[in-house]
Amino acid sequence: MTEGNFVDYVKMHVSSGKGGAGSAHLRREKYVAKGGPDGGDGGRGGHVIVRANPNLWTLLHLKFKRHIKAGHGENGSKQTSTGADGEDVYIEVPLGTVIRDTETQDILKEITEEGQEYIVAEGGMGGLGNNHFKTATNQTPRYAQPGIDGQETDITLELKILADVGLVGFPNAGKSTLLSVITAAKPKIANYEFTTLKPNLGIVQYRDFQTFVIADIPGIIEGAAEGKGLGYRFLRHIERNSTLLFMIPADAPNVAEQYRILLHELEKYNPELLDKDKLIAITKCDMLDAELKAELKKELDKSLPVEYLFISSVAQQGLTQLKDRLWAMLNRPAVSE
Template sequence: MTEGNFVDYVKIHLTSGNGGKGSTHLHREKYVAKGGPDGGDGGRGGHVIIRGNDNLWTLFHLKFKRHLRAGHGEHGSSGRSTGADGEDVYLDVPLGTVIRDTETNEVIFEITYNGEERIICEGGMGGRGNWHFKSATNQTPRYAQPGTPLEEKHVTLELKLLADVGLVGFPNAGKSTLLSVITSAKPKIADYEFTTLKPNLGIVEYRDFQTFVMADIPGIIEGAAEGKGLGYYFLRHIERNSTLLFLIPADAEDITKQYEILLDELRRYNPEMLDKDRLIAISKCDMLDDELQAELKVELDEKLGVDYMFISAVAQQGITELKDKLWKMLNV
């Protein structure tokens, strides 16, 4: 999937169908002068239904679909015939999609498992025909119920990636390089900040044909929780990852400080993110000789309160050990 095809935010206008009108027909046939009321009920208007589909990874198929409308219910007719129901419209979305009311920004519901169906706009009920209203004192009612009106909503679909491992780090920390080495994904890689503007997913192949999903999230900068930089655009994707892999380059001025800044941004955005399993990968370790790496290890053992390991995606150092560690964290 190319970066341009990854769409995780869509606004769409949804409209259900009107209910059909009940019929006011009076029965007439040869030799039956006054057959009485036999008007049928109107059909139900079509629903707009949102459905989870685990074959989808993005909202790209909705990028150019701004309006979605269900069918109207048919009117009732003679012989107590009920009108046909309006056609339901299904909106397939990836798992992890949050549906918000665009006007109030309130979460309506979330789609989390395959085949889950939720009605977002209910079709109008069909009106009852006049035969429902006959009585001993009113044997030929000439009225029926109209169908109830349609329902419409402006909604925002917001995708939060469902991945096993989320890569967290500052811009240009080497996240995309690691993803390209550890998976078959082909993210854009360049020597400047914010090369990655949209999340990338990759399947990590482990031993015995086992796999797990890794997500490369656009880089965090200080103040991201307040919307600075790409802000909320990427932070929501980290919420659904079960394990967080913090990637900090070995040539950083202060590795511990960078980790604390990243952790603080996650805490300010959503404190529950700190409950996830965390691992620090010190990238670009091929720049360090054995002596520097030993000195750095002593310093990190004193300051960091979380597991860490040295890796180099370019030199293929520590990659197998990283897979082993992540797999163990995911399957404890």
């Protein structure tokens, strides 16, 4: 999927259908001069429903759908015939979509399971026909209820990617290169910052035909949690990853300091991100000879609080060990309380 086709944020105005009016019909037939009320109920207005579709990966198909409107219920008719319900409208979204109220920014629902549905605008109820209002003292009521109006609201759909591993790092740390080497994804790769402008997903083929999903988001810079760079807009995509792979290049001035800054930005955005499993990949290690690597390792053993690995995507070094370690972390037995 190209960057231009990845859409993860859509605003739209939704309107449900109005309920049909009840009928005030009085039964009149050849041999039944005064048959009494037989007006039917109005049909329910159509709902606007958000529905999970596991075959979708983006909100691209909704990019230009700014107004969604459901059908109106039909009016009731004679012989207590109920009007047809208005047609429901379904908004298909990928798993991981968050539905927000645009005005209040409150989360209405998170769509995370296949087949899950959520009504964002309920159709209006149909009115009751005059058949419901007959009494011993009023045997021919000539009135019926009107249908109830539908609902109108503005919603925002946000996609949080459902991936097993999220890549975290500064711009130009080698995230896209790693994704292109260990998966079939074809992200844009170049030697300048913010080459990646949209998240990329890739499926890692592991041993015995097993797979896991890895997500590459635009690089984080210091201050990303306050909106600097592109990081803030896409930090939500790593909220659902169970494991975070921090990528720091071997030629960084201070590897431990870069890790601290990245961790701090995640904490400012959402402190719960720090509870996830973490692994550090020291990238571009093909630039180091054995002596430099040993010296760096001695320094990192003292300064890094989590496990780390040396890798080189270009030279294909350390990638098997990386996949083994990630797989082990993803399939770690749950700790019973």
